[in-house]
Amino acid sequence: MTGGETPIRDPAALEDRIAAWPDGAPLALDTEFVRERTYYPRLCLVQAALAGEILLVDALAIPDGGALARELAGAGRRKLAHAARQDIEALLPLTGEPLAPVFDTQQAAALLGFPAQVGYAELVQQLLGVELAKGHARTNWARRPLSREQLAYAADDVRYLPALADALEERLAAAGRRVWLEEESAALRDVSLYRVDPDAAWRRLKGLERLDAPALAAARSLTAWRERRAMARDRPRGWVLPDAAILELAAIRPRTREALERIDAVPPGTAARAADDLLAAIVAPAEPDSSIGEGTSRPGPGQLKLQKMLQKRLAEIAAELVIQPEVLATRRELAALARGERDVPALSGWRKGVVGEPLLAAI
Numbered sequence: 012m013t014g015g016e017t018p019i020r021d022p023a024a025l026e027d028r029i030a031a032w033p034d035g036a037p038l039a040l041d042t043e044f045v046r047e048r049t050y051y052p053r054l055c056l057v058q059a060a061l062a063g064e065i066l067l068v069d070a071l072a073i074p075d076g077g078a079l080a081r082e083l084a085g086a087g088r089r090k091l092a093h094a095a096r097q098d099i100e101a102l103l104p105l106t107g108e109p110l111a112p113v114f115d116t117q118q119a120a121a122l123l124g125f126p127a128q129v130g131y132a133e134l135v136q137q138l139l140g141v142e143l144a145k146g147h148a149r150t151n152w153a154r155r156p157l158s159r160e161q162l163a164y165a166a167d168d169v170r171y172l173p174a175l176a177d178a179l180e181e182r183l184a185a186a187g188r189r190v191w192l193e194e195e196s197a198a199l200r201d202v203s204l205y206r207v208d209p210d211a212a213w214r215r216l217k218g219l220e221r222l223d224a225p226a227l228a229a230a231r232s233l234t235a236w237r238e239r240r241a242m243a244r245d246r247p248r249g250w251v252l253p254d255a256a257i258l259e260l261a262a263i264r265p266r267t268r269e270a271l272e273r274i275d276a277v278p279p280g281t282a283a284r285a286a287d288d289l290l291a292a293i294v295a296p297a298e299p300d301s302s303i304g305e306g307t308s309r310p311g312p313g314q315l316k317l318q319k320m321l322q323k324r325l326a327e328i329a330a331e332l333v334i335q336p337e338v339l340a341t342r343r344e345l346a347a348l349a350r351g352e353r354d355v356p357a358l359s360g361w362r363k364g365v366v367g368e369p370l371l372a373a374i
Contacts, residue, residue, distance in 0.1 A: 016162040018072075019073070026078040037173065037176070038059060039060035039169040040057070040083075040091065040102075040110075040172075042098045042102060043056040043150070045153045049247065054074075055070055058165050058168055065169060065170060071155070076102075079105075084105075089112050091114050092172070093175075094117045095110070095115040099204075100205040103205055108202060115199070119179040123183065123188070127337050138179070139171055139178065144160075144163070144167065194361050209235040212237070212238040213227075218258050219258075225264070230261035232295040233257045233292045237252045252281055253276060256277045259276045259277075266293075266294075267290075271289060271290060314346075317349040318342075318346055321374070325339060325370065332365070339365065340362070340366055340367075344356060345370075348371070348374070357370065
């Protein structure tokens with residue numbers, strides 16, 4: 012496979028290279044982006060490998076993706092990626108909708124017993140016997156020019172993807188788990204995976220179990236305000252308002268600017284510029300919504316005992332399948348089952364028969 016370490020910055024040159032691609036061949040993909048100072052990922056580089064050729068597309072020079080965007084948006088080629096979800100999100104401005112069909116080598120490996128978050132370099136080393144260079148994972152990919160070492164590192168991220176996908180697909184077929192991956196891949200098409208609903212953003216907060224119902228209602232309102240403001244200004248949500256500030260504001264629920272400004276967790280600039288918005292968000296829920304407390308209170312002894320039993324049964328099932336337990340069901344799902352909830356991933360798709368029904372039988 013050619014080196015491809017020269018970035019393409021000209022849309023016409025990109026069009027010519029892609030025009031030579033054979034129809035139907037799988038397309039290996041990776042992206043490099045930055046988002047330390049933004050809410051949305053800023054796409055900087057797209058790596059593509061197809062039929063023995065590697066292309067590095069400078070997304071800062073060709074922000075609409077040019078001819079590559081057309082190939083990405085179409086369903087005529089299978090896309091190969093590792094930990095595809097972050098790449099799909101970064102590419103959404105080019106494609107308009109999630110990539111499909113996708114073969115995610117991280118998902119495939121997880122279904123074969125590798126750690127759920129196994130890295131690309133580790134897989135390449137274990138399955139292909141190739142040790143990749145290290146040292147550029149924290150590169151500022153928005154800086155130009157990129158060094159030859161950085162570009163070689165980026166090219167390696169797709170250089171071995173086709174061979175890796177072939178090796179994993181062969182193992183999946185032998186294990187009878189190819190249909191499992193097809194379901195996992197289909198789930199990646201859900202655009203809600205890549206777009207946060209501001210009104211549901213509060214569920215990501217940690218420490219909610221320490222709040223009473225009125226405080227939970229305030230936390231929900233504050234988190235929705237923060238998410239919308241972060242989106243509108245394209246700034247990290249933590250820059251708008253840290254989690255600690257939301258929890259403290261929700262617990263104290265100040266009613267005046269003076270009281271708000273006395274809360275140390277609230278950045279002074281935010282308190283000065285957005286005091287009225289914050290105070291309005293705190294009092295927005297006139298009546299506490301009892302439904303938002305679901306799953307946030309501390310479990311009682313009976314629930315904890317049931318969770319522990321479910322955890323033990325999950326470990327037994329995972330050992331039988333030689334797969335990591337968290338790939339089958341998460342701790343959060345086990346807690347939900349122990350609370351009596353049944354709308355959980357472990358009770359749908361291929362997981363239902365493999366792990367969901369055995370867990371229910373143990374309750």
